Amino acid sequence: MTHDVLIVGAGPVGTALALALRHRGLDVAMVDSRVRGASGGDPRVLALSLGSCHTLRRLGAWGALDSTPIRHIHVSQEAAFGRTLIDAAELGVDALGHVVRAGDLARALDGALGDDDGLTMIEGSRVASLEAGDDDVVVGLDGERTAVRARLVACAEGGIDESAPDVVSRDYHQHAVITLATPERPHENRAFERFTAGGPLALLPFGSRYAVVHTASPDTAEHLAALDDVEYMAEVERRLAGRVRLTRVEPRLRFPLMLRYRRVPVGARTVWLGNAAQTLHPVAGQGFNLALRDVWALATAISENGARDVGEAPVLARYARARRMDRRATIGVTDALARLFSNDIGPLAALRGAGLLTLDACPPLRGLLARTMMFGARAWS
Ligand SMILES: Cc1cc2nc3c(=O)[nH]c(=O)nc-3n(C[C@H](O)[C@H](O)[C@H](O)COP(=O)(O)OP(=O)(O)OC[C@H]3O[C@@H](n4cnc5c(N)ncnc54)[C@H](O)[C@@H]3O)c2cc1C
Incomplete structure (x- = not known):
């Protein structure tokens, strides 16, 4: 049959x-x-x-x-200028x-x-x-x-x-370290995307906690996974320049990317x-x-x-x-x-910063980016 x-x-x-x-x-x-x-x-x-x-x-x-x-996404880069905020209400959607x-x-x-x-x-x-x-x-x-x-x-x-x-294959020589972390104050449905030289760090609101996706080189990822909880929370807080304070974190898991x-x-x-x-x-x-x-x-x-x-x-x-x-x-x-967004090459950092500033200053462009994330390429038609 x-x-x-x-x-x-x-x-x-x-x-x-x-x-x-x-x-x-x-x-x-x-x-x-x-x-x-x-x-x-x-x-x-x-x-x-x-x-x-x-x-x-x-x-x-x-x-x-x-x-x-997710009602707000804060996008920024470590140790360089430029940041933008994408907001659901501004786009007329609930999330x-x-x-x-x-x-x-x-x-x-x-x-x-x-x-x-x-x-x-x-x-x-x-x-x-x-x-x-x-x-x-x-x-x-x-x-x-x-x-x-x-x-x-x-x-x-x-x-x-x-x-x-x-x-087609490309090894990024990066691992994702994932965990769940409890914030000191309610997250108010705000996600963070922070670009660092080692790779992006994302905090996603998940229940009353954050889901953390921390991208880093395999060695750094191994180190991050091995840190004790207090050290790891301090590392995440430092990477986010103190925008978030954490009180508890779950064991970390690693995925090669x-x-x-x-x-x-x-x-x-x-x-x-x-x-x-x-x-x-x-x-x-x-x-x-x-x-x-x-x-x-x-x-x-x-x-x-x-x-x-x-x-x-x-x-x-x-x-x-x-x-x-x-x-x-x-x-x-x-x-x-x-x-x-995974390097600290000076001109690229400046370019990224300029990109984030442009997005911040230009709501239609920010809207297009957000709609692309929400609906894929059909947002362009
Ligand atoms: C750290 C991380 C974060 C991610 N975050 C996001 C995100 O935020 N948003 C997003 O959209 N995506 C995200 N992804 C991607 C997402 O996880 C994957 O796209 C999704 O899980 C893929 O599902 P799948 O069904 O294709 O594969 P799988 O979930 O792997 O399922 C494959 C199934 O096939 C079966 N199987 C395998 N081989 C055979 C065989 N020969 N015969 C019969 N059965 C077989 C397996 O048993 C399994 O059940 C993330 C991925 C990672 C690693």
Whole structure:
């Protein structure tokens, strides 16, 4: 039997696609090497753009999700001039975005899926091979003698093999150190993005606490992770020039950072989504947001094709065309931010300062930046 769509990976991106394809009269299967619900343990904290919140609401996953609105973002750089404040009220929106725990997001998506009768769930099986033919893809599963077949395979397995053809890779030689910290005074839904020579430091309002994403060289990250709590809090306060005082901090976790993306995220009867299409630096908090825009566009391209073969080349070409600009812009801007704002080269610091001052003095430009963060490249049209 041949499924219409096989989704590889039941992480947040794969599950979002399963939800987006629901009730479209398709035979959909999803396979994950882990047991269902394993993504619920992800301790990372994600900033969701306003566009993502709308999409999650349409997918039925927003109501059950604990989230904290971001109403102001203070952007500045360490040891140099220039700062700007992005304000939700000034843009006429209630929030610029929302902060959620990645594990809660995965659980909310899985909860929305429930026991969807139309979905075949294959748990605890790793996809080991894909062989695209004229009419379908033969999907080999580890330890299974019978292969699964699908007209379209959507790969959302959360990573990209560097040796795959057409993959671009850049090691930033940076790690993200993440933790939760309790502020002395209520955060009033204000986020901080502070650019330092070692890499950006972000504080996101999360419940009554801050989620801290601290980017640094691997050695510094190791040092930061090893500091005792009091020393670490003093370090964050110092980096933010005393704008925030902390009273408590949780143990720190580390993630190596890199840029890796497929130049073309579609192939023969195959499409790559989420971290399997592009793994981004978290500086702009765009990885999952971009993935969700891709998921929605793919589901739309598939349903516009009607009852015909969903893996046909024109369907994938239409999807890739629709997503090209937003994808390129998000990858490019994220990469530029990660590199431009992670050094202490004098002229660049001055340029950054001038950029921040220009943004501060020019509300329309600030509005465009904020709308791009909220909705992706469609904010430009
Ligand atoms: C420190 C940090 C901060 C971030 N902050 C933000 C943010 O603020 N905003 C934002 O939008 N994004 C952010 N991101 C990015 C975001 O976390 C990712 O975009 C998102 O988690 C990717 O989800 P995914 O479903 O693609 O992959 P995953 O969550 O990794 O899921 C992949 C799934 O595939 C399964 N799998 C893997 N291989 C196979 C196989 N061969 N066969 C079957 N199953 C398989 C796995 O078991 C897993 O369940 C951040 C990332 C980091 C590292």
